[in-house]
Amino acid sequence: MFxxxxxxxxxxxxxxxxxxxxICPKCNKVMFRIKPPMKLGEILVLLGLIDExxxxxxxxxxxxxxxxxxxxxxxxxxxxxxxxxxxxxxxIQRKALLGTKL
Ligand SMILES: [Zn+2]
Numbered sequence: 001m002f003x004x005x006x007x008x009x010x011x012x013x014x015x016x017x018x019x020x021x022x023i024c025p026k027c028n029k030v031m032f033r034i035k036p037p038m039k040l041g042e043i044l045v046l047l048g049l050i051d052e053x054x055x056x057x058x059x060x061x062x063x064x065x066x067x068x069x070x071x072x073x074x075x076x077x078x079x080x081x082x083x084x085x086x087x088x089x090x091x092i093q094r095k096a097l098l099g100t101k102l
Contacts, residue, residue, distance in 0.1 A: 003035040007095050021046070040072055043089045043096075044081070049071045054080045 001016040006024035013022060014033065020098045022031040030046060032038055038046075041055040065074075072090065075081040 001035065002033060004031040005034045005096065006031045007092065032092060034096050037097055038093065039069075040089055040093055041062060043076075043092055044085075047085075047089060047092075049085045049089065050075065054078075 002018050004013045004015070004019075004022040005011070006027055006029060008027045008029055009024065011024050011026055011031075015022075018033075020074075022033075023029065024031050032043070032046070041050075041052075041059070044050045045052055048095065054075070055071070058071050058078065058080070061074050061078075062069055063069055072081070072086040076083055076086055
């Protein structure tokens, strides 16, 4: 089961299979997956801030240095993402996590 939530109005949609981009029927804004929770990289790609290739690059570096070192920090250090963009994505991730009632 995949659950998507609109972070503006709180509307939720349920899917048996993972869908492509989901748009809120009320707000016309992109909805975020809350179950299973989205990874930061997925949020960054969905926001159009970065492409998957760059995420992969950062994930490879993360594997080499320390699995617990935040992927967002690596992207900023590589100059692939600004601190503001990272902050924006982290806020969305937090909101999506708080939206999980299950
Ligand atoms: Zn909405």
